[in-house]
Amino acid sequence: MRLFRFLLLFILSTQFVVAQDAIIPDDYKDYIKARVDKGINPSISMAYIVGDAVEFYNYGKTQLNDGESVDKHSVYEIGSISKVFTTILLADEILKGKMKLSDPIQDYLPESVTVPVRNDKVITLKDLATHTSGLPRMPGNFKPADLKNPFADYSVKQLYDFLSNYELPRDIGSQYEYSNLGMGLLGHILELHTGKTYESLVVNRIAKPLDMADTQIEFTDKMKSHLAIGHNEQLETTSNWDITTLAGAGAIRSTTSDMVKFVKANLTDDGSDLYKAMALSHKIAYTNDAKTFNIGLGWHYSNGDSIVWHNGGTGGYRAFSGFLKDSNKGVVVFTNSTFSVDNIGLKILGQPLELKIPEKRVYPEVVVLSNDILDSYVGKYQLTPQFFITVSRKDNQLVAQATGQPEFEIFPSADNEFFLKVVEASITFNKDEAGNIVSMTLHQNGQDVPGKKIE
Structure with a gap:
């Protein structure tokens, strides 16, 4: 009973301190909660500082399925x-x-x-x-x-x-x-x-x-x-x-x-x-x-x-x-x-932005292509005088690397159509009359950018 009283006192005092230091507006907390509840983020941990006052707001789990609740000591x-x-x-x-x-x-x-x-x-x-x-x-x-x-x-x-x-x-x-x-x-x-x-x-x-x-x-x-x-x-x-x-x-x-x-x-x-x-x-x-x-x-x-x-x-x-x-x-x-x-x-901090819930992307179904087909797309493509995309194969997976960027996987949705998961973009590989791959087209941000195969 004595332990229960101590725990109850600790909980009540903790709640009082949080209430006293509540400086994060409720609409931010509601927005964070909505993002986590909709499965956009497994967790969001926030801290807001105003002078000596600090409020932490932690919502969600350390892992989407079967994780523990995050707190201000969770490591990211x-x-x-x-x-x-x-x-x-x-x-x-x-x-x-x-x-x-x-x-x-x-x-x-x-x-x-x-x-x-x-x-x-x-x-x-x-x-x-x-x-x-x-x-x-x-x-x-x-x-x-x-x-x-x-x-x-x-x-x-x-x-x-x-x-x-x-x-x-x-x-x-x-x-x-x-x-x-x-x-x-x-x-x-x-x-x-x-x-x-x-x-x-x-x-x-x-x-x-x-x-x-x-x-x-x-x-x-x-x-x-x-x-x-x-x-x-x-x-x-x-x-x-x-x-x-x-x-x-x-x-x-x-x-x-x-x-x-x-x-x-x-x-x-x-x-x-x-x-x-x-x-x-x-x-x-x-x-x-x-x-x-x-x-x-x-x-x-x-x-x-x-x-x-x-x-x-x-x-x-x-x-x-x-x-x-x-x-x-x-x-x-x-x-x-x-x-x-x-x-x-x-x-x-004052930037005039709207707090919108991000939308989860729906990806096309990935089709299986032979390594011979994948190999036909391997090469270097020139989209501008100084911007290239290099395509290579790792096992049964194509990867692409744009100038000044890391490699990223590209996934086939049809024989010559591939999509990216890291950004909203897709690639079409184009053939000549003889069936040889001669170029690609990068589809991104409403634009279709052609790139000639140079290697």
Whole structure:
């Protein structure tokens, strides 16, 4: 009886604290609940920060079927939010006088690596940190053995080979192009420069000082026990991603509880070296010629540059973290599926968006084709002077790789018709009168883009 009274008292007091700190509007909670109840997301974990007040709202399960209820300690992959950890580490080195934004990255790489140049201009640390290096989104030699864990086997040697043989398509610093390669390379440079692993830099310079015990790359036993299992586009459970060489682009795992500490640290000037590095990362570092786009060191801006944010995604997760500049408001939103939660985070920070329930795609029935037919589609197709799609076969599965993007599976719905699951798009392979495959047509966003087979 005494134990029951204690439990009842604890429950009542907990409910009172939550009620006192209720700052997430009910319509956001209703929207999150609707998305989970409709099977769009197995779970959504959200934290909203207003000054000293923080409210967590966690709804759903760690796994779509037979999972446990998520809470603020549930572990998610945060994907590309890792990039702002990388740029904060860079900013820390800059403030310590050990690196400069203007430093050529060639100075930090082995002599055997030849970093591409263009018009006598070299790629600098700033170019990597602002996605303006001219390097593509993904390296062209990125051909994973396991598409469910695509970064696991990409090696440092492959990275160096790609850099040494790549020709930049435009002037360095002239244009923003989001690059996992560039930010992953920045993380690798920080490893070479400090002599420490990327994970140890994240843990010792950011996570430990902020008491973020469940924020790192390698799973601890505790993190494994609290893992929200990732789900792919079909809401099937999928693999976690092991990002090694390009860890700085998206390898970190965390919880909403830990990320609240991270966001609050970005908002709170406590005079620490860490805050100073964070503040430097917030400053606008690149503006396009039209004055319509700004980016800090890794951080993106929205709503007249008042919202500072970054999102992330891996094979089974989506994440958003951001805050209002010159305010005390911030937000973290995680989910263990590939249906984005960006709109929740951006809207609560003031972006004028409508909270719509995403629609699950209905895929055509997959037909079985012989390997001989599949082989006839293998080749390289040119859709624009600098945009190609390369098709290859892995066992009885065709995969395609667009310029600057990772490989993705394509699935046959007819002899010459294939569809994608990663995005809403399809491909038609076209024959000449002799029955030879001579081109493809990419159907996407209401457009039909032809591509001649060149290999």
